[in-house]
Amino acid sequence: MTVIRLRENTGVKNVGSFHQSLVKAFGEDADILIDFSETRRLDLSVMQVLIAAGREARAKSKTFRMRGASETVRRQLSICGLSR
Amino acid sequence: MDDTRVLRDVFIREAADILASLESDLVRLEDEKAPELVNDIFRYVHTLKGSSGIAGFKSVYAFTHRLENLLDMVRSGKLAAGREIIDLLLVGLDWIRLAIDSGEEAPGLDEGREGLLKRVEAIIESTAPIPAEAPGGDAGPSEEEMDLGYRYFRIKAGFREDIFETGTDPLMIMEDLFSLGVVVERHTDRKRLPELSAMDPEKCYLGWNLVLKTKSPLQKIDEVFMFVRGDNPISVEDITAQYAISTEDPEIKEKRIGEILVAKGILTDVELNDALKTQDGENTRIGDLVVAKGYATEREVQFALGEQEKIRKRIETSTVRVDTGKLDKLLNLLGEIVIGQSAIAGIAEELDEERGFMLKNALYGLDRTTREFQEQIMSIRMIPIGPSFEQFRRFVRDTAHAHGKEIRLEIDGGETELDKTVIERIDDPLKHMIRNAIDHGIEPASEREAAGKDRNGTITLRSYHQEGNVYIDVVDDGRGIDKVKLRARAEQAGLLKPGEEASEAKLLSFLFLPGVSTAEEVGDLSGRGVGMDVVKNNIESLRGSVEITTRPGKGSTFRIKLPLTLAIIEGMLVRVGRNVYIVPLLSIVESLQPRKEDIRTVKEKGEVIQVRGEYVSLVRLYDLFGIEPEFRNPWESLVVIVEAAGSRVGMMIDELLGQQQIVIKSLENHITKSRAVSGAAILGDGRVALIIDIHGLIEEISR
Amino acid sequence: MKHILVIDDSPTIRVSVEFTIKKLGYQIRQAENGKDALEKIAEIQKAGDDIALCICDVNMPVMDGITFIREFRKTDKFTPVLVLTTESENEKVSAGREAGASGWIIKPFQPAELLKIVEKFIR
Numbered sequence: 001m002t003v004i005r006l007r008e009n010t011g012v013k014n015v016g017s018f019h020q021s022l023v024k025a026f027g028e029d030a031d032i033l034i035d036f037s038e039t040r041r042l043d044l045s046v047m048q049v050l051i052a053a054g055r056e057a058r059a060k061s062k063t064f065r066m067r068g069a070s071e072t073v074r075r076q077l078s079i080c081g082l083s084r
Numbered sequence: 085m086d087d088t089r090v091l092r093d094v095f096i097r098e099a100a101d102i103l104a105s106l107e108s109d110l111v112r113l114e115d116e117k118a119p120e121l122v123n124d125i126f127r128y129v130h131t132l133k134g135s136s137g138i139a140g141f142k143s144v145y146a147f148t149h150r151l152e153n154l155l156d157m158v159r160s161g162k163l164a165a166g167r168e169i170i171d172l173l174l175v176g177l178d179w180i181r182l183a184i185d186s187g188e189e190a191p192g193l194d195e196g197r198e199g200l201l202k203r204v205e206a207i208i209e210s211t212a213p214i215p216a217e218a219p220g221g222d223a224g225p226s227e228e229e230m231d232l233g234y235r236y237f238r239i240k241a242g243f244r245e246d247i248f249e250t251g252t253d254p255l256m257i258m259e260d261l262f263s264l265g266v267v268v269e270r271h272t273d274r275k276r277l278p279e280l281s282a283m284d285p286e287k288c289y290l291g292w293n294l295v296l297k298t299k300s301p302l303q304k305i306d307e308v309f310m311f312v313r314g315d316n317p318i319s320v321e322d323i324t325a326q327y328a329i330s331t332e333d334p335e336i337k338e339k340r341i342g343e344i345l346v347a348k349g350i351l352t353d354v355e356l357n358d359a360l361k362t363q364d365g366e367n368t369r370i371g372d373l374v375v376a377k378g379y380a381t382e383r384e385v386q387f388a389l390g391e392q393e394k395i396r397k398r399i400e401t402s403t404v405r406v407d408t409g410k411l412d413k414l415l416n417l418l419g420e421i422v423i424g425q426s427a428i429a430g431i432a433e434e435l436d437e438e439r440g441f442m443l444k445n446a447l448y449g450l451d452r453t454t455r456e457f458q459e460q461i462m463s464i465r466m467i468p469i470g471p472s473f474e475q476f477r478r479f480v481r482d483t484a485h486a487h488g489k490e491i492r493l494e495i496d497g498g499e500t501e502l503d504k505t506v507i508e509r510i511d512d513p514l515k516h517m518i519r520n521a522i523d524h525g526i527e528p529a530s531e532r533e534a535a536g537k538d539r540n541g542t543i544t545l546r547s548y549h550q551e552g553n554v555y556i557d558v559v560d561d562g563r564g565i566d567k568v569k570l571r572a573r574a575e576q577a578g579l580l581k582p583g584e585e586a587s588e589a590k591l592l593s594f595l596f597l598p599g600v601s602t603a604e605e606v607g608d609l610s611g612r613g614v615g616m617d618v619v620k621n622n623i624e625s626l627r628g629s630v631e632i633t634t635r636p637g638k639g640s641t642f643r644i645k646l647p648l649t650l651a652i653i654e655g656m657l658v659r660v661g662r663n664v665y666i667v668p669l670l671s672i673v674e675s676l677q678p679r680k681e682d683i684r685t686v687k688e689k690g691e692v693i694q695v696r697g698e699y700v701s702l703v704r705l706y707d708l709f710g711i712e713p714e715f716r717n718p719w720e721s722l723v724v725i726v727e728a729a730g731s732r733v734g735m736m737i738d739e740l741l742g743q744q745q746i747v748i749k750s751l752e753n754h755i756t757k758s759r760a761v762s763g764a765a766i767l768g769d770g771r772v773a774l775i776i777d778i779h780g781l782i783e784e785i786s787r
Numbered sequence: 788m789k790h791i792l793v794i795d796d797s798p799t800i801r802v803s804v805e806f807t808i809k810k811l812g813y814q815i816r817q818a819e820n821g822k823d824a825l826e827k828i829a830e831i832q833k834a835g836d837d838i839a840l841c842i843c844d845v846n847m848p849v850m851d852g853i854t855f856i857r858e859f860r861k862t863d864k865f866t867p868v869l870v871l872t873t874e875s876e877n878e879k880v881s882a883g884r885e886a887g888a889s890g891w892i893i894k895p896f897q898p899a900e901l902l903k904i905v906e907k908f909i910r
Contacts, residue, residue, distance in 0.1 A: 011253070012248045012253070012285075012286060015285040015286065016285055016286065018285070019280075019283070019285040022280065023280060023281050026280065026281075042255070043253040043255050043256070044248075044253055044254050044255035044288060044290060045248055045253075045285055045286060045288070047255060047290070048277060048283065048285065048288070048289055048290055049280070049283070049285050051272075051274060051277060051290070052277055052278070052279065052280040052283055053280050055277075055279070055280070056279065056280040056281075075259070075262075076255060076259065079255065079258050079259060079262055080255070080272055080290065081270065081271075081272035081274075
């Protein structure tokens with residue numbers, strides 16, 4: 001399993017590297033887990049990458065999970081239609 | 085030392101610096117009159133105002149605020165920086181210094197300020213009338229709003245792809261929005277989001293379409309979007325009324341499938357209504373019901389679903405920029421192909437039966453392809469009108485403010501597609517109509533309030549397809565058009581005799597004539613000599629028409645009807661002698677065979693025919709085009725009554741051949757000087773037919 | 788270390804903004820005008836530090852706020868910039884937006900309001 005841990009401040013300034021690591025993870029065999037436990041809040045750029053990753057996972061029948069979302073992050077996910 | 089003390093100290097030092105600079109600049113201004121000095125002075129006072137407010141010097145803040153107004157007038161050239169103003173400002177500086185030094189507690193400070201302010205007022209009043217202050221102001225939600233309880237707003241929020249590059253996080257905006265109430269319907273628009281590996285994570289792809297249930301007034305929602313509204317497609321619509329009735333979105337979606345089935349002739353209206361009636365809540369789908377009732381087969385429903393998907397896809401797919409000139413060229417080339425086809429068809433006639441049959445069969449297939457090809461090219465030219473509408477938001481806001489009015493622009497049907505050329509050319513007429521609505525339609529807030537209406541006016545831009553045409557409505561909720569005044573104007577202009585009967589439609593049609601307007605005086609914004617007559621001409625040159633409806637006290641609707649595209653027209657084929665002409669169907673009023681006694685010759689007007697008590701000029705097309713007709717007597721021939729720019733003429737023709745969709749070929753390479761011809765089309769048999777430009781024809785004969 | 792830059796020609800405004808937001812725990816830097824700000828930003832970046840937010844007045848001598856935002860955006864696309872305006876400067880808000888600002892604050896402001904807006908934009 002590939003675990004990607006988001007930094008405290010993940011946003012548009014560093015979304016590029018987050019995106020890259022996800023693309024790479026999808027190229028590998030292992031399931032993917034996003035860990036939000038250090039994240040205070042996300043911004044829309046990160047959210048978009050998560051949504052695209054969700055789609056990709058469905059298309060490739062891969063397991064893509066998220067954990068450790070705070071109240072704020074969960075609320076943000078739900079605004080973008082990523083409720084869980 | 086606490087923060088407040090520090091802040092006051094910082095301010096006192098800053099103020100001392102500013103006052104010193106101000107003083108020397110003022111003195112220099114007296115000699116030099118340099119505009120950059122005025123700017124500096126303004127900026128100093130402006131800064132002083134801001135700082136004093138922050139540091140808690142309320143009296144200084146209020147005073148500098150007034151001085152700033154005065155200086156703004158000097159800066160903008162409304163006031164000259166004369167001796168009197170400079171004196172006043174210098175004394176004002178002394179007052180500010182005293183106020184600051186004494187911590188705003190020196191005796192006689194208030195009296196001193198009042199005296200100075202009176203002098204400021206006197207100077208301002210002596211030069212320019214003070215614009216009437218809009219009454220009221222934003223004192224929170226009105227009682228009405230408080231009492232309304234929950235309201236429902238449909239909010240569509242899209243964002244520019246590069247919005248992140250302004251440091252803006254749309255998610256933050258959406259969080260603010262969600263915190264205002266309960267989102268009862270939410271659709272996150274992900275259509276534009278590319279695949280993970282293909283996306284640029286620094287671009288914005290997401291949008292929202294949601295319904296918010298809230299007790300906040302519209303203004304609160306507008307505030308959330310305030311900073312991004314200008315250049316992002318965002319619309320907020322109060323749908324409380326609708327929402328109460330038509331609760332669920334799925335129903336609307338279902339209906340669309342039903343509508344597709346009807347449009348494709350699979351279902352009749354009656355069958356659809358029947359199916360909708362028996363639909364028990366959200367669990368059964370209309371498609372299933374229709375199949376169960378035997379109105380359509382499973383396959384037909386699948387087909388309709390496919391169509392729906394196609395429609396959706398067309399909106400989804402992003403685009404490649406293509407020069408429309410290239411499309412025109414393609415369309416023209418296609419015309420050549422059709423001619424080639426006709427030539428081959430001619431050859432097929434001359435072949436022996438078997439081979440002729442084979443060739444014709446092959447041509448039949450080719451013909452279908454060409455037709456589809458043409459449709460595809462046409463669809464490329466179609467773009468949604470939304471962006472064109474959106475650009476008016478700023479315009480409405482600015483123009484309304486210039487009039488001291490508060491007007492909301494609502495947009496509906498932005499996804500409606502029109503030919504790109506039409507969209508480009510409809511901008512100006514639309515702008516004029518909107519300006520007209522702001523200027524003359526929507527009343528000032530006080531008048532609206534007195535009439536029991538919302539203080540804020542609303543202008544709605546709406547677009548929709550109907551029966552092969554596109555409609556654009558410009559709706560205002562203003563005072564409506566005053567028919568009494570309009571009548572008076574028309575009489576004044578000699579268009580009506582006093583006491584002469586005139587229907588509402590006729591009265592309103594005068595609005596489109598030059599020199600008729602109901603405004604008391606020409607508004608400085610919609611005046612300037614451009615009238616509704618120009619609007620109408622512009623629209624007619626797009627082969628469209630305008631229609632007005634108005635209700636006193638409720639508002640007016642200007643409805644523009646346009647062809648879907650400029651490259652194809654619905655034409656009536658008519659024959660004169662051996663030639664075929666095409667008359668745009670949109671301009672045909674009726675066709676008739678006149679009686680001999682209906683034909684007269686009237687002085688100045690020439691030959692006319694009487695149609696239901698009205699005289700209409702008669703145009704002998706064969707004369708105009710110099711050809712040999714079958715009939716020379718009007719009572720033997722047919723007369724087609726056409727209308728453009730508010731006037732009617734009757735065209736003499738030999739025969740109506742029927743209507744057809746016509747692809748217009750530009751006439752640039754052909755030579756025709758006649759303004760009565762707007763283009764040419766190639767008929768199925770390869771013949772070229774000229775398209776009659778009714779507009780040009782009427783102008784040509786009226787000379 | 789994360790920095791917030793306060794750019795205003797009025798020291799009173801600069802100080803009051805600093806006082807209001809210092810509890811957020813960011814390093815606060817003051818600049819007197821756009822040019823000064825660009826220099827300070829270069830220093831911060833040279834030290835390998837990050838800028839979390841700029842708060843910037845519009846009317847300033849030497850280099851005004853709108854020019855500053857345009858210059859700043861040439862090298863930094865994503866850092867939020869808040870514009871400080873007075874209520875009489877509505878047109879400045881849109882000018883700021885066009886230049887690439889992310890939001891605005893109206894002077895004089897209530898400390899609590901300022902804090903709320905700033906908190907929203909730092910991330």
